[in-house]
Amino acid sequence: MSEAIVQLRGVSKTYTRGKQSVEVLKNLDLEVAKGDFLALMGPSGSGKTTLLNLIGGLDQPTTGSVIVAGENIEQLKSSRLAAWRGRHVGFVFQFYNLMPMLTAQKNVELPLLLTKLSASQRAERARIALTVVGLADRASHKPNELSGGQAQRVAIARALVADPTILVCDEPTGDLDRKTADEILGLLQTLNRQHGKTIIMVTHDPKAAEFASHQVHMDKGALADAPVH
Secondary structure: OOOEEEEEEEEEEEEEEEEEEEEEEEEEEEEEEEOOOEEEOOOOOOOOHHHHHHEEEEOOOOOOOOOEOOEEEEHOEEEEHHHHHHHHEEEEOOOOOOOOOHHHHHHHHHHHHHHHOOOOHHHHHHHHHHOOOOHHHHHOHHHHHHOOOHHHHHHHHHHHOOOOOEEEEEOOOOOOOOOHHHHHHHHHHHHHHHOEEEEEOOOHHHHHHHHOEEEEEEEEEEEEEOOOO
């Protein structure tokens, strides 16, 4: 049995809007094994993205503990949390979030600006990451010169460049056609199977979820069932 890289214990998340409290996650327990590829599924509003944000250290639980890569991240102060995220988490979003004025190479280098690597070391890391996602020949292209699928590959290379412990992907194929989406999902599957990356992906698309090793279904802030193997 692989060690758990993510452990959530009794996690609840409540947002307050004016005088109204909205409970988005309800006393949730979840473990993700090192090297797993997990799809978090469920209807809109079920709490999938909130859960992903807690795992990625972008948000904190109202109650409960979030342990990722051996660290109780809900207890970290903001400066330490930012450093922890930079070391352990690569983010892939639906709309790429690339800087339009920068080349693919420079976009991929961005997470490394927070490290002590030299300019030549950053460039080499970015070159390797772009090669892994099959875009070495597009390094000098800007986002508006890339297709949607190529832009998402650049975003994945950026997520990979610092060699994070986990990749968290929020609807990574939601803006792509089926063929391109399957290519991106195949790339994520390769990163998981051949490179050993732990991947947690939010999706509402059953076809996308089929690329994962396990599926967890959420409904109204709770896990609707055990992981599906």
